[in-house]
Amino acid sequence: MIVHPYGVGDVVAQATYELTRDSLVRYAGASGDFNDIHYRDDVAERVGLPGVIAQGMLTMGISIQPVVDWLGDPAKVTDYQVRFTRPVVVPAEGAAIVEVVATIKEIDEAAGTARVDLTTTFDSATVLGKAQVRVVLPVGPSLS
Template sequence: MSEVIVHEYGVGDVVAQAEYTLTRDSLVRYAGASGDFNAIHYRDDIAAEVGLPGVLAHGMLTMGLSIQPVVDWLGDPTLVGAYQVRFTRPVVVDPVDGVHLTVVAKIGQLDDEAGTARIDLTTTVDGETVLGKAQVRVTLP
C-alpha cells in the first residue's frame, strides 16, 4: 500500500525564498552565456553617458534569478507555467560590493480544483522592489 502525501497550501504562504549576490564578474559571465554584450552591463562610462546611475544587471538575469527559488521548490521545471514581470527599477551593480537580491515567493491565488497556483514574487535590493507584478502560474507538487 502506497502512502499518499497531501500538501496543504494557503494564500499568503511563503513557499520559497533566496538571496543572491551579483558581481561585475557575474554580469560578464551572463553576457557570455546570453550574448547580451550591451556596454551598460559592464562599463561605468557608457552607463553614465546614457544617464544610468551605474552598471546595470541584465533584466533577464534578474528575471531568471527571481524564478529560480520556485523551480527549486517545485523540484520539476515542467510544473512552471506562464511567468511575467515588469521591470520597475534598475539593479545597479557596485564595482566593489556587487548587489544583493532577495526573492520571496508567496501563494497569491489557489485553484484547488485544477491543482494550480499563482505565485507572487517579490524581488528586492536594499528593501526596494525591482520587479513589479512578478507572477508565475505553477502546478502544485
Template sequence: MTALAVGQVVAEKTYPLTRDSLVRYAGASGDFNPIHYRDDVAESVGLPGVLAHGMLTMGTAVQPVVEWLDGAGDDAGVLGWISDYQVRFTRPVVVHPVDGAEISITATIARLDEAASTARVDLTVLFGGQTVLGKAQVVVTLA
C-alpha cells in the first residue's frame, strides 16, 4: 500500500462553476429543470437563485481524488481507483449569472485498511465558506 497516514490531505482544489457549466451539464445529463438556468423559476419556488445540479457538484467534488489516484500530482503512475462514493446534499450551490460560483474541495485520508488495500477519503466541500456536501466519502482501492 502506498505510504499514507490518517489525517493526511491528499488533494485540495477549487473549481469554478458558471452558468455555461450548468448549460453544458444539462446537455450531457439531460437534466433541463429550469431551476438550473432561469432565475425567475428558481425564485418562484423559493430558491435564492439558479442552482448548480447536485450531481454536477458531486462529480466536481470527487475530481481531486480522481486526479490524485491517476498520479496527476507529484506521484508518478496510477495509485488506485474509486470503489465507492457517497454524499449527502446539505446546501445548494447558487450560481450567480455574472460571477458564477466556486467550490473548494479538500480530500483527507480518514481510514486505512492495510489488509484490503483500501482507504476512505473524506471530502470537505465548501461554497461561500459553508459545507455543501455532508458525509462525502470516497473509498479507494490502492494499487
C-alpha cells in the first residue's frame, strides 16, 4: 500500500509575494497583456477602479506557485480554477503584498489525489474565490 503523510485540513504550502509596478510591466511583457489599467492610474480610475491593478492571470499564477513548489512537479497539478473577486491594487511606490495559503480540503485515497483550496489575500481581503487545485499527492514509502 502506498501512503502519503497528508490529511484534510493540512496547510501544505504558503507564500508571500510583493507586487510592484515593475512586476506588472514585466508580466505585461511576458504575457502580452498591455491593458492600460495595469500601468496607468488615470485610465484605471476612469473605469471605476481604485488605481492600477495587477493582471488577474498574474494573481492566479502566483497563487498556484506555492503548490507547484510543494509538489516538486507541475504535472501533478491536474486542474486549477479560480474566480476573480477583488482586484490587487498596486501602488505607484512600494508594493502590494499578496499572501497565499494552500490547504487540503478533500482527499481521494483510492486515486491518490486531493483538492487543495487556495486562500489568496491582499490588504486583509480575499481576492480569489473558489480557488481550487486538484493534485496528485506526493507519496511516502510503500507499506507491504
